[in-house]
Amino acid sequence: xxxxxxxxxxxxxxxxxxxxxxxxxxxxxxxxxxxxxxxxxxxxxxxxxxxxxxxxxxxxxxxxxxxxxxxxxxxxxxxxxxxxxxxxxxxxxxxxxxxxxxxxxxxxxxxxxxxxxxxxxxxxxxxxxxxxxxxxxxxxxxxxxxxxxxxxxxxxxxxxxxxxxxxxxxxxxxxxxxxxxxxxxxxxxxxxxxxxxx
Amino acid sequence: xxxxxxxxxxxxxxxxxxxxxxxxxxxxxxxxxxxxxxxxxxxxxxxxxxxxxxxxxxxxxxxxxxxxxxxxxxxxxxxxxxxxxxxxxxxxxxxxxxxxxxxxxxxxxxxxxxxxxxxxxxxxxxxxxxxxxxxxxxxxxxxxxxxxxxxxxxxxxxxxxxxxxxxxxxxxxxxxxxxxxxxxxxxxxxxxxxxxxx
Amino acid sequence: xxxxxxxxxxxxxxxxxxxxxxxxxxxxxxxxxxxxxxxxxxxxxxxxxxxxxxxxxxxxxxxxxxxxxxxxxxxxxxxxxxxxxxxxxxxxxxxxxxxxxxxxxxxxxxxxxxxxxxxxxxxxxxxxxxxxxxxxxxxxxxxxxxxxxxxxxxxxxxxxxxxxxxxxxxxxxxxxxxxxxxxxxxxxxxxxxxxxxx
Amino acid sequence: xxxxxxxxxxxxxxxxxxxxxxxxxxxxxxxxxxxxxxxxxxxxxxxxxxxxxxxxxxxxxxxxxxxxxxxxxxxxxxxxxxxxxxxxxxxxxxxxxxxxxxxxxxxxxxxxxxxxxxxxxxxxxxxxxxxxxxxxxxxxxxxxxxxxxxxxxxxxxxxxxxxxxxxxxxxxxxxxxxxxxxxxxxxxxxxxxxxxxx
DNA sequence: AATGAATGAGCCTTCATTCAT
DNA sequence: AATGAATGAAGGCTCATTCAT
Numbered sequence: 001x002x003x004x005x006x007x008x009x010x011x012x013x014x015x016x017x018x019x020x021x022x023x024x025x026x027x028x029x030x031x032x033x034x035x036x037x038x039x040x041x042x043x044x045x046x047x048x049x050x051x052x053x054x055x056x057x058x059x060x061x062x063x064x065x066x067x068x069x070x071x072x073x074x075x076x077x078x079x080x081x082x083x084x085x086x087x088x089x090x091x092x093x094x095x096x097x098x099x100x101x102x103x104x105x106x107x108x109x110x111x112x113x114x115x116x117x118x119x120x121x122x123x124x125x126x127x128x129x130x131x132x133x134x135x136x137x138x139x140x141x142x143x144x145x146x147x148x149x150x151x152x153x154x155x156x157x158x159x160x161x162x163x164x165x166x167x168x169x170x171x172x173x174x175x176x177x178x179x180x181x182x183x184x185x186x187x188x189x190x191x192x193x194x195x196x197x198x
Numbered sequence: 199x200x201x202x203x204x205x206x207x208x209x210x211x212x213x214x215x216x217x218x219x220x221x222x223x224x225x226x227x228x229x230x231x232x233x234x235x236x237x238x239x240x241x242x243x244x245x246x247x248x249x250x251x252x253x254x255x256x257x258x259x260x261x262x263x264x265x266x267x268x269x270x271x272x273x274x275x276x277x278x279x280x281x282x283x284x285x286x287x288x289x290x291x292x293x294x295x296x297x298x299x300x301x302x303x304x305x306x307x308x309x310x311x312x313x314x315x316x317x318x319x320x321x322x323x324x325x326x327x328x329x330x331x332x333x334x335x336x337x338x339x340x341x342x343x344x345x346x347x348x349x350x351x352x353x354x355x356x357x358x359x360x361x362x363x364x365x366x367x368x369x370x371x372x373x374x375x376x377x378x379x380x381x382x383x384x385x386x387x388x389x390x391x392x393x394x395x396x
Numbered sequence: 397x398x399x400x401x402x403x404x405x406x407x408x409x410x411x412x413x414x415x416x417x418x419x420x421x422x423x424x425x426x427x428x429x430x431x432x433x434x435x436x437x438x439x440x441x442x443x444x445x446x447x448x449x450x451x452x453x454x455x456x457x458x459x460x461x462x463x464x465x466x467x468x469x470x471x472x473x474x475x476x477x478x479x480x481x482x483x484x485x486x487x488x489x490x491x492x493x494x495x496x497x498x499x500x501x502x503x504x505x506x507x508x509x510x511x512x513x514x515x516x517x518x519x520x521x522x523x524x525x526x527x528x529x530x531x532x533x534x535x536x537x538x539x540x541x542x543x544x545x546x547x548x549x550x551x552x553x554x555x556x557x558x559x560x561x562x563x564x565x566x567x568x569x570x571x572x573x574x575x576x577x578x579x580x581x582x583x584x585x586x587x588x589x590x591x592x593x594x
Numbered sequence: 595x596x597x598x599x600x601x602x603x604x605x606x607x608x609x610x611x612x613x614x615x616x617x618x619x620x621x622x623x624x625x626x627x628x629x630x631x632x633x634x635x636x637x638x639x640x641x642x643x644x645x646x647x648x649x650x651x652x653x654x655x656x657x658x659x660x661x662x663x664x665x666x667x668x669x670x671x672x673x674x675x676x677x678x679x680x681x682x683x684x685x686x687x688x689x690x691x692x693x694x695x696x697x698x699x700x701x702x703x704x705x706x707x708x709x710x711x712x713x714x715x716x717x718x719x720x721x722x723x724x725x726x727x728x729x730x731x732x733x734x735x736x737x738x739x740x741x742x743x744x745x746x747x748x749x750x751x752x753x754x755x756x757x758x759x760x761x762x763x764x765x766x767x768x769x770x771x772x773x774x775x776x777x778x779x780x781x782x783x784x785x786x787x788x789x790x791x792x
Numbered sequence: 793a794a795t796g797a798a799t800g801a802g803c804c805t806t807c808a809t810t811c812a813t
Numbered sequence: 814a815a816t817g818a819a820t821g822a823a824g825g826c827t828c829a830t831t832c833a834t
Contacts (some may be wrong), residue, residue, distance in 0.1 A: 114318070116314075117231070154360070183349055235803065553748075562744070565740070
């Protein structure tokens with residue numbers, strides 16, 4: 001028990017923590033947070049539930065740790081954005097980078113999208129909201145027309161939802177991502193123009 | 199037992215079924231489907247859990263019945279849309295009516311938006327997906343550029359998410375709805391033009 | 397509501413009580429007493445549960461009434477038997493008539509056989525035990541060898557169980573009943589002889 | 595918590611599983627499968643219901659595990675029987691051993707006898723039926739007269755039911771068992787003779 | 793670094809029964 | 814002769830969590 005030679009349970013070194021996060025995210029994204037039980041996660045990893053508690057204090061903490069790890073690039077992006085001049089070029093760059101970042105953590109963002117209800121009253125609910133508002137504040141001039149503000153929010157939603165809503169359309173993922181990015185960029189650009197010359 | 203003079207439990211006749219739906223939707227939208235227990239619903243109504251089962255066969259059926267009742271206008275809208283010529287005016291009209299419909303059933307659509315994970319494996323998951331695809335097929339020319347297709351999908355998402363995502367912005371709801379509608383209309387219009395003259 | 401012309405729910409006169417008994421016995425025999433709910437019975441009859449309570453005070457009373465009606469011939473048989481001289485011929489006649497009686501109320505006896513646990517703590521539990529002991533006392537000479545007493549009891553069980561246990565054997569039911577009867581008669585006959593000349 | 599000095603909850607180590615089986619069988623035999631709730635079992639053991647679920651996946655599995663453990667000797671007996679020549683001596687030996695085996699697991703067989711309805715649609719229903727048919731196939735020559743086949747089946751039923759049906763007769767259990775065994779042996783012997791010289 | 797055993801709370805569901813109409 | 818609406822009790826089961834080892 002522990003390590004076997006048949007290839008199962010191979011590398012069981014110090015990476016258990018990581019493996020828990022991986023499996024948890026997979027299941028959370030697939031079935032939702034509430035529907036995924038610790039039993040299930042433990043079984044997939046072939047450890048006991050108690051083992052999970054050695055690495056994480058609660059179920060919520062597993063999710064928080066995943067979120068923190070995977071959403072760090074976004075925090076960095078926001079920080080970078082804040083330090084730039086609020087030009088159109090900056091905004092377009094932000095949108096472009098944001099799109100790439102989302103693509104790099106698809107399961108997490110799919111999870112956030114589909115589990116808003118569950119996440120709302122969890123710690124990461126607020127974290128996520130803060131990040132979103134951070135992004136928004138970079139893209140939107142607070143004095144802009146309401147309609148332009150909506151355009152920016154819409155751009156963000158387009159990026160978020162685009163990835164999952166287009167699953168039943170033909171075409172390879174990267175092509176679709178580019179199309180989504182273009183629409184989002186358009187929206188931000190229109191918003192910027194509107195703000196400039198009302 | 200039955201009628202009291204403090205105003206509680208007033209009209210307790212044939213409307214229990216309706217009252218269950220009302221309270222259920224309220225709680226589902228507030229806390230999520232999974233987090234809302236039948237005990238909670240029953241307590242709010244001051245009946246026993248078993249009473250719920252007199253009116254509905256399962257928890258899921260409560261949700262289905264709500265969804266069916268409240269989403270009927272959308273079904274009608276889609277049917278109307280299918281029967282119209284696929285002109286720009288039609289599409290704009292659709293979007294306008296859709297926005298109104300959504301506004302008339304805000305809690306349900308907020309619920310659908312925030313509980314995608316839970317809803318996915320429920321009966322209404324498929325129902326909803328079908329309606330959405332119905333809408334999409336009216337708005338989108340299947341031969342259109344991918345980017346124009348994305349524009350249409352984005353318009354729909356904008357309408358959906360607009361209602362909740364803009365909560366922290368100033369302004370009265372109706373004004374915001376109009377702004378959202380305008381952005382969505384823009385998107386559809388651009389998509390239509392793109393399809394016409396590539 | 398009530399009588400329709402499509403042939404359903406035809407004769408709905410004063411026979412509801414009887415129909416309840418019929419359906420109940422059918423379901424009790426098929427699924428067991430505990431597994432059969434009043435809801436199920438009511439649904440099959442296309443009436444409400446409350447209607448059952450108009451005709452019977454409790455679930456148990458439905459069963460009792462069935463048992464009383466259907467087991468009356470056995471009571472009569474026992475009374476007849478008690479009045480006869482305890483000759484071998486009498487015993488054989490008893491066994492023969494008993495076999496016929498059982499065949500005439502197969503579902504009830506199948507039910508009694510398969511639901512001993514449930515029936516034990518119901519009113520009919522004792523009723524049934526009393527009837528069985530009545531039969532036994534006619535067949536068995538209390539001074540007989542233990543082994544002959546066992547033979548008589550075995551004869552009774554053979555009659556009871558024979559009907560269900562032989563289902564997977566070939567042959568038509570009546571032929572099988574005859575065979576069972578012969579074995580039971582043999583047993584009783586041997587028991588009688590043993591008692592005569594030890 | 596854990597060990598007390600009043601004798602209750604003494605040895606609480608790895609034997610919980612066994613204790614569950616013991617108590618469960620006791621209650622199942624006493625009150626029937628359906629009437630015995632997991633709460634009851636848990637209370638008797640002074641553990642929570644959830645503890646039962648640590649050891650067994652479902653209520654049914656508790657029963658299955660009991661059945662498998664306790665009916666193993668019968669499986670072995672059948673296997674042994676199949677390997678023997680089909681002589682009268684073998685059959686008599688089988689019957690004798692079977693009687694002993696039944697006596698060693700009285701509560702289980704009492705349970706099986708009294709809970710046929712409940713057991714029918716459980717996994718052990720088929721298991722039991724298979725074992726019984728195994729026994730029958732050893733005792734019965736498939737070409738024998740129907741009446742001799744009935745004799746064999748009757749012998750089995752006599753062994754099964756004998757134990758419980760004779761409770762109200764005087765005499766110690768072992769004496770009664772012997773009497774039952776003799777009757778059963780007689781039946782099998784007659785059946786064998788009949789088959790030989792019709 | 794992880795297990796074995798268990799808990800307390802809660803969940804959805806079903807049932808026999810009641811009663812005013 | 815029967816319904817519509819509801820109840821109280823209970824049932825099987827699952828979950829996140831704990832803790833001694």
